[in-house]
Amino acid sequence: MFTKLRNKFILQTMLISSAVMVVAFGAIFASSAMRMGWRSMPKPEGFTSEMVGIEEIFKDEIQREREEHLINLGLTLLMVGICVEVLIFVLSYIYAEKAIEPVKQAYENQREFIANASHELKTPIAAVRANFEALGADEEPWVSNIDAELTRASKLIGDLLTLARTDGRKKSDPSVVDITTVVKKCAKLMKARLGEKELGLNLPEMTELTIVEADFAQIVDILLDNAIKYSDKKIEISFEKNVLTIKNDGKTIPAKQLKRVFERFYQTDKTAEGSGLGLSIAKAVADRNGWELSADSDKTSTAFRLYLS
16 A cells, blocks of 8 residues: 555656656757857858858758767657656655654554454454343343444454455465355345345356455445345345446445545444444455455446446
8 A cells, every 4th residue: 555655656746757757858958049040150251152052051051960979869858857857756755665664554554453452352352242142131222232242242352353354464365266155155145134125136148366365355244235235125246357346226325425434434324333344344454455445336236336357
């Protein structure tokens, strides 16, 4: 993530500096060419028609000198431009590294804090749940409320821990995976959550790709869980040209909120259950593998697309 940010900064700096130099050096070259074009050889006193041949020779010589001068000027400007670009690249790289370092350090501290806090909170909540189950109480609604809140807290801590591990984990070794089999397996595991909602699969018989199966399955689980949560009646899963699409009907996402759906803790529906970390985890896993995850929403449906490179 930080490498992409640094490279983006350097690229923008190089493009701006290149544009400025092209304009400046082009103006210098053009003005020099125009000034040289206006010069003419003065005719000496007593100039006669017999001297016309000599005048033509001098004109040709002056023209050659002009051309040589313009060529030398062009090469000089080119060499200066290359040297300046190299210098700007080095300075931009150094400045970008120094500018990103505090942000990177703060990010690492945040990730470490989330991991440590999640780990520390996980133990007491597990102990509370174990003791609660040991009581064998069945009074409603207090028992169910406690159980629901414990489940919610456990899921939040699990998501935080997963996100922290995802940020710091390197990409696993890929293997040949049948995409259709993995998607069908994920859909089968989610079947109990569908209720009366319809799940449509538009998948090829077999599509083998060299990817990290666990990461791909994790993203499918998150996107499918999200689609079931927000759909009214129907969810569709399709795969074509290395693009996985999970689409659901129901409540759509406003255009202004689409850009933020992958932010941590961000929820388009504040009343919905969940921690707002699922899509963030999916995006982090996709980025780690070099995949692209996008979202779009129209008046009737919302679709998430995973582009496998």
